[in-house]
Amino acid sequence: MxxxxxxxxxxxxxxxxxxxxxxxxxxxxxxxxxxxxxxxxxxxxxxxxxxxxxxxxxxxxxxxxxxxxxxxxxxxxxxxxxxxxxxxxxxxxxxxxxxxxxxxxxxxxxxxxxxxxxxxxxxxxxxxxxxxxxxxxxxxxxxxxxxxxxxxxxxxxxxxxxxxxxxxxxxxxxxxxxxxxxxxxxxxxxxxxxxxxxxxxxxxATDPDEGQVQANIKHLIYRAHSLDKDEVIARMLQAEGRGKTVIFTRTKRAAAKLVEELTDRGFSAAAVHGDLNQEQRERAMAAFRAGKKDVLIATDVAARGIDVDDVTHVINHTIPDDEKTYLHRVGRTGRAGKTGVAVTFVDWEDLHKWALINRALEFGQPEPVETYSSSPHLYSDLGIPAGAKGRLKPTPAVKTPEGDAPRSAPHGESDSARSGGNRRRRTRSGRPADGASASASAPAPSHADGSPAATGTHDGGGAQHRDGNSAPRRRRRRSRGGSPATPAS
Structure with a gap:
């Protein structure tokens, strides 16, 4: 018709x-x-x-x-x-x-x-x-x-x-x-x-004999360790035939943390949760629908209304509270007659929740399979290529301002610290190391008449800047009795 x-x-x-x-x-x-x-x-x-x-x-x-x-x-x-x-x-x-x-x-x-x-x-x-x-x-x-x-x-x-x-x-x-x-x-x-x-x-519009769980969705239930979940998910995202994927988390904080983790691992991920304003959520959804992002991380409330036909995988980062929420989550895949895969992680402390969902939906899987990122059945269940690891690419390289070859930027390193070849190392005494002359690297500023210019220090020393360009000022130390001691250099 x-x-x-x-x-x-x-x-x-x-x-x-x-x-x-x-x-x-x-x-x-x-x-x-x-x-x-x-x-x-x-x-x-x-x-x-x-x-x-x-x-x-x-x-x-x-x-x-x-x-x-x-x-x-x-x-x-x-x-x-x-x-x-x-x-x-x-x-x-x-x-x-x-x-x-x-x-x-x-x-x-x-x-x-x-x-x-x-x-x-x-x-x-x-x-x-x-x-x-x-x-x-x-x-x-x-x-x-x-x-x-x-x-x-x-x-x-x-x-x-x-x-x-x-x-x-x-x-x-x-x-x-x-x-x-x-x-x-x-x-x-x-x-x-x-x-x-x-x-x-x-x-x-459904067959009266059809069960609550859609027959065109493959359901995988794993008991996973919380510290290993990110690695397991990263390997799942490399499964053969994986298209758009929705990952559900219990909290907004977990969603924000996971999108940051997956992005760092090289995946194209976006998030929708309550801490984002409406414009940010719309932007994330638009990118997901258009395929610019192929992983969407969402909380239950924010995910209501995710209506995208080509979602191939749904991952429950944490188990839903009941069978209705489970059906709502996994219903994001297997839409419009297509097939889908739904993976649910069950933490040790949530086994009682799984028992209730299992009974209500008649899964017949009372014991989730204990699963780690290295488990052989994880690779075979999802069609993950052998040797796949949890990172698609190394940390992005950065170019130095001088145009040097790209190099990985250590976490927290400032732009000035990355400036490259003209850096000087100093000893504890403040003098240049490796025999390098400080004046050779940075000429001392001067006025038009040739007199030394003040360097902006706050110790009143003007040109006697304590960065190794000149000897530090001599200070007088006092003894406990108040009389001057031998001057210290």
Whole structure:
């Protein structure tokens, strides 16, 4: 089946084809016809199954090829990263028509977002907090919304956005067309759907017999020593066929430390965590999506919304707290029908967590395999070339100011210390070593009349600078009784 056979407008079919998207995924084949007809939909599908176009194409087509200015469609998502991803997907689909799409989320300056709204954006993709903020300031009018989408509703429930969602629903017309998408259907989400949707059809895009764990992901569970993890990861990153890789850490500090370590080892790594501002996080995500960085290190909260189809490996630097977090993490790979590899490190003190996850997901691996960077099974499990070590290249060389040949810069060495050939060594007495004359290396400064110039010392000695250019001043030592002692040279 093609998008044309699903009655998608030709201009959008061409826009998708320009990006190599020609055949719909199952969730798209099921939701697009119903969405085009105006039927309210509850779509239940795992992350990475293509649901963005499943609701995005009907939404854009129902607005018409040249919609009137003003917000007519609202897509609510739980995180900033997902807002950016959905915005980019919709913008691509609508690239051949004048429909204007705005991304509205926190952590970004208000001015640009307000300007988009005032310019007449017809579709708004945003997070609950910033949407309510602008609506409260009467800068965002939801009174004409006729298409509304809730994406990853279960994540919004987890993040405590349910009350905000209800407030947004209350500001839209009761006759709107509504689509809700969620990987799971907890009770509060079902209640929300019943309250704000009209006879929705429930679409399940997965096989009812399919287990919770995706069959196209290879799961490897290792018990690793914390001091050896960086070395193990560095060798994993040299596995055959490895593409983009996401590494999850428990803390922001661990993420920052790991990105620094891997960069030092020669890998192209970036990080997204709570200590980075929104612009830094967006820059890191853009570099990862574009392939300029092929390793992304993230904490759980910052990683929500990482929607990149070509991630081949996920590494859990520390074990997630529960099976839901585990599924969310490893779901970054094996997307769009592709295969993936998920590696999880279990520390000795976290074996009880693994026991609970193992039981909940029915892995049948109660004992993680004890693994070190030199373990033969590590190389065979991941296809790591024999002899691979944990560093791609040596420490980058630096050139001296004189243009000498590059040499490795010792850690902490200052620019002046690296200046090269004209350095002088001194003995403890302050005199030049190796018989070198100090005056030969650095002529003493003088005034125009030939008299010695002061050297800027603070001892009042003027030209008698104590750097070996002249003998140090003679000091008088006093005995304990206060009488002068023999002058010391």
């Amino acid at each position: 093609t998008f044309s056979e699903l009655n998608i407008d030709h201009d959008m079919v061409e826009a998708l084809a320009s990006k190599g998207i020609t055949e719909p995924f199952p969730i798209q084949s099921q939701t697009i016809p119903l969405g085009l007809s105006g039927q309210d939909i509850i779509g239940q599908a795992k992350t990475g199954t293509g649901k963005t176009l499943g609701f995005g194409l009907p939404l854009l087509q129902r607005l018409g090829p040249d919609p009137e200015p003003g917000v007519q469609a609202l897509v609510v998502v739980p995180t900033r990263e997902l807002a950016i991803q959905v915005f980019e997907d919709l913008e691509q689909a609508a690239s051949n028509r004048p429909t204007s799409i705005a991304a509205i989320y926190g952590g970004k300056a208000y001015e640009g977002q307000i300007a988009q709204l005032k310019a007449g954006a017809q579709v708004v993709v945003g997070t609950p907090g910033r949407l309510l903020d602008l609506a409260g300031q009467r800068l965002l009018n939801l009174g004409n919304v006729r298409e509304m989408v809730l994406d990853e509703a279960d994540k919004m429930l987890d993040l405590g956005f349910l009350a905000d969602i209800e407030k947004l629903f209350a500001q839209t017309p009761a006759t709107r067309h509504t689509m809700l998408f969620s990987a799971t259907m907890p009770g509060p989400i079902v209640a929300l759907a019943r309250r704000f949707m009209t006879r929705p059809i429930h679409i399940r």
